[in-house]
Structures are given as structure tokens and as C-alpha cells.
Amino acid sequence: MHRPRFIGHEIFRGSSYGDWHPLRVPRVSTVMDLARALDWLPRQQFITSPRAKPRALHQWHTPAYVAALQRIENAQEASKQDRDRFAIGTPTNPVFAEIFRRPATAAGGSILAGELLAGDGVIYNPAGGTHHGMPDRANGFCYLNDPVLAMLSLRYHGVRRIAYVDIDAHHCDGVAVGFAGDPDCLMISIHEEGLWPRTGAIEDDGGGNAINLPVPRAFNDDEMAHVRDALILPAVAAFKPEAVVFLCGADGVEDDPLAHLGLSNNAHWDVLRGLLALGIPRFLALGGGGYNPWTVGRMWAGVWGILNGRDIPDHLPPEAEDVLRALRFDNNRRGRNPPEAWFTTLRDAPRHGAIREDVRARVRYLNTRRAATPA
Structure with missing residues (x-):
């Protein structure tokens, strides 16, 4: 098996949705810089992400929508018709300098991952995870849907049976549209109850192939x-x-500003470790949401370390500390007095707590339904 490969690109350094948008913060560049500062990212494991061509994007997105993204990037403005038809040029999905190139690069990385995983292997594309994008419109900060494109790429290259596991705080509504009722795709989404886009109810089985678990606020590591x-x-x-x-x-x-869950990054890493231990021959890890630059950078750097079998250090070397101390989180109260641990460690303090009966009951309900569903 090849060593895990990291797909990244410099386009994500300095690209921003705007001074007040949640995606004004650096994310992928922070992960690349931390991984290199920790000596976890030798040149042989890094792949510069290609930019997906329109024809590749048309595997799921409509030609009219892809052409609109290119046109709007060139003009740097969206018309009322663009807002009404494609949801581009709104406060949520604003026009910005790389409005086509940035998502097309993230999507290109995920499409390439599907090709590279025709054989076995592990690939990490932290720029990926734009799971809200719809075929003909932007949605929830997502202009393209690279998880759907990644799975279609896997299918094109002969990989039929795919498990999609999503532990982002928001439900993966775009992926649900893309793979509803597909018997060869298991979709699992663990997301905050009542949070936008307010889809993914526990009763929603996605046409038979989805497990949706909305969880309550303050959901903790033990849960x-x-x-x-x-x-x-x-x-x-x-x-x-x-x-x-x-x-x-x-x-x-x-510590994320857009959701209300109570997890530490240990919980996410332990889900990753559990999935890796199943020994599935092909594994693609994607990023997703995350709007506090310190918490997202530290978590995603740890994901790369775990994919490579690295121990998470208790204390960061000075080069990695420098990466974290250089981050800024303007226009958000969490950026005013960041705790010292955000500069000196990757690992959060665990957030233990009681496993609420409501959580146990929802898991029992889903397992009962799963047991009654033919394989």
C-alpha cells in the first residue's frame, strides 16, 4: 500500500469569502503549514490539487451553473438573475475573487482521489467536504459538491460499494440529494439537531440507504x-x-462559532481511528465545516497525523507554535483572548459527560430500523 497522500494547493492561502464571512479564516494553508512544521508532510506524499475542468464538474453539476460560476468570477459581480437562479451573490454565498477557481480546485482534488483510489490507499483532501452544494445552485458556503464528485469518480474507476460517514455539525443535504436510494452507498450523518439546513431528520432513511442521527446541543465526547x-x-x-x-x-x-456541540477534537480523531481499524482498502478523508482557525487547523493537522500512524505530541515544536500564533480571528469574540493551549498543542482537553438517555434512545431506534432493513 502507498503511504497516505495529502492533496493541497496554495490557492487556499489568503483566499477569503470576505471580511465578515465565516470562511474568512485560513484553514487548509494552516494544516499544510502545521504538517510541515511537524515534519509530517514530506514532498513525496504531497500532491498539488488540479483544478477540475467544467466537463468533469458536469458529472453532477449542470453546465449552466458551472458556466455561471466562471462568468461571475471573470466579471466579479452577480446579477439579480444569478442570485435568484443560482443563489450566487448572497451574504451566504458571496462573490469573491476565486469563486470558481477555489471550489474547482477542491473538487479537482476529490475527483483525483477517486482515480488514485482505484487501487487501495489512503488520501486526505482537507479542502474537500463541501457537502451542501446542489447540482444547479450554491448552498451553505458550498459552490460545488466535491464529496459527490469524489464518489462518482470512485464509481467511474470501478469502486462500487461506498460508505460515506459525515460527522460535520451540519447535515449533508447535497450528498443526500446525490445518492438518495442508492443501495451501494451507505450514508451516515451525525449532525446537530435543529441546525441549518434542518434536514436529516432521524426518520429520514434517504430512500433506504441513509442513517441520520440528529444530536442535541452540548453533545459530548462520551456521547x-x-x-x-x-x-x-x-x-x-x-x-x-x-x-x-x-x-x-x-x-x-x-469552540466553533457556528454550532452548539460540546466535543473536543479527540472525539473526531477517535471516530477516524475506529474507521481505519475496520481495514477498508480505500479511505478518503475530507475536511468540511470549521470556522475557528485554531480549532480547525489543529484538528485537521491531527487527522493527517493519525492517517500516517503518528502520535499526537503533547507539546508542539516552536515552528508549529509559530504557525498557530500567527493566526488571527478578527470580528469574533473567540479571537480576543485565545487560550495558550491553542498555540502549544494539537489535542484539546477531553470533554467528558453523561450519555443522555435521549442519545441512547435515538441510537437504539436507528439500530432497530437497521436490523429490520434487508442488506
């Missing part, structure tokens, strides 16, 4: 461990996939 061991890992193991696509959004961490 995630219960969900991992009682639901996620047994469901994936029973499905016997040829590939796993894991979306590891960082917005479930307690």
Missing part, C-alpha cells in the same frame, strides 16, 4: 464514543464497503 461504537462502526462493518469517504468537519468542536 460521540457511544454513537461510534454502537452505531457508526457496526453499520459500516456490516455494509462491507470497498471504500470509505469520511467527512471530518471541525464545527462540532465546542
Whole structure:
């Protein structure tokens, strides 16, 4: 098996959705810089992400929508018709300098991952994870849907049976549209109840292939461990996939400004370790949400370390500290007095807590339904 490969690009350094948008913060560049400062990213494991060509994007996105993204990037403005038809030029999905090139580069990385995983292997594309994008419109900060494109690429290259596991705080509504009712795609989404886009109700089985678990606010590490061991890992193991696509959004961490969960990054890393231990021959890890530059950068750097079998250090070397101390989080109260641990460690303090009966009951309900559904 090849050593894990990291797909990245310098386009993500300095590219911003605007001074007040949640995606004004650096994310992928921070992960690349931390990985290099930790000596975790030798040149042989790094792949510069290609930019997806329109024809490749047309595997799921409409030609009219892709052409609109290119036109709007060139003009740097969107018309009322663009807003009404494609949801581009809104406060959520603003016009910015790289409005086509940036998402097309993230999508190009995920499409390439599908090609490279025709054989076995592990690939990390932290720029990926734009799971809200729709075929003909922007949605939830996502202009393209690279998880869907990654899975279509896997299919094109002969990988049929795919388990998609998404632990972002927001439900993966775009992926649900893309793979609803597909018997060869198991979709698992663990997301905050009542949070935008307010889809993914526990009763929604996605046409028979989805497990949706909305979790309550303040969902903690011990509750995630219960969900991992009682639901996620047994469901994936029973499905016997040829590939796993894991979306590891960082917005479930307690210090993220857009969600209300109570997790530490240990919970996300332990889900990753559990999935890797299943021994599925092809594994693609994607980024997703995450809007606090310190928590997302530290978590996603740890994902890369775990994919490579590295121990998470208790204290960072000075070069990695310098990366974290250089970050800024303007226009947000969490950026005013960041704790020292955000500069000196990758690992959060665990956030333990009681496993609420409501969480246990939801897991039991989903397992009962799963047991009654033919394989």
C-alpha cells in the first residue's frame, strides 16, 4: 500500500469569502503549514490539487451553473438573475475573487482521489467536504459538491460499494440529494439537531440507504464514543464497503462559532481511528465545516497525523507554535483572548459527560430500523 497522500494547493492561502464571512479564516494553508512544521508532510506524499475542468464538474453539476460560476468570477459581480437562479451573490454565498477557481480546485482534488483510489490507499483532501452544494445552485458556503464528485469518480474507476460517514455539525443535504436510494452507498450523518439546513431528520432513511442521527446541543465526547461504537462502526462493518469517504468537519468542536456541540477534537480523531481499524482498502478523508482557525487547523493537522500512524505530541515544536500564533480571528469574540493551549498543542482537553438517555434512545431506534432493513 502507498503511504497516505495529502492533496493541497496554495490557492487556499489568503483566499477569503470576505471580511465578515465565516470562511474568512485560513484553514487548509494552516494544516499544510502545521504538517510541515511537524515534519509530517514530506514532498513525496504531497500532491498539488488540479483544478477540475467544467466537463468533469458536469458529472453532477449542470453546465449552466458551472458556466455561471466562471462568468461571475471573470466579471466579479452577480446579477439579480444569478442570485435568484443560482443563489450566487448572497451574504451566504458571496462573490469573491476565486469563486470558481477555489471550489474547482477542491473538487479537482476529490475527483483525483477517486482515480488514485482505484487501487487501495489512503488520501486526505482537507479542502474537500463541501457537502451542501446542489447540482444547479450554491448552498451553505458550498459552490460545488466535491464529496459527490469524489464518489462518482470512485464509481467511474470501478469502486462500487461506498460508505460515506459525515460527522460535520451540519447535515449533508447535497450528498443526500446525490445518492438518495442508492443501495451501494451507505450514508451516515451525525449532525446537530435543529441546525441549518434542518434536514436529516432521524426518520429520514434517504430512500433506504441513509442513517441520520440528529444530536442535541452540548453533545459530548462520551456521547460521540457511544454513537461510534454502537452505531457508526457496526453499520459500516456490516455494509462491507470497498471504500470509505469520511467527512471530518471541525464545527462540532465546542469552540466553533457556528454550532452548539460540546466535543473536543479527540472525539473526531477517535471516530477516524475506529474507521481505519475496520481495514477498508480505500479511505478518503475530507475536511468540511470549521470556522475557528485554531480549532480547525489543529484538528485537521491531527487527522493527517493519525492517517500516517503518528502520535499526537503533547507539546508542539516552536515552528508549529509559530504557525498557530500567527493566526488571527478578527470580528469574533473567540479571537480576543485565545487560550495558550491553542498555540502549544494539537489535542484539546477531553470533554467528558453523561450519555443522555435521549442519545441512547435515538441510537437504539436507528439500530432497530437497521436490523429490520434487508442488506
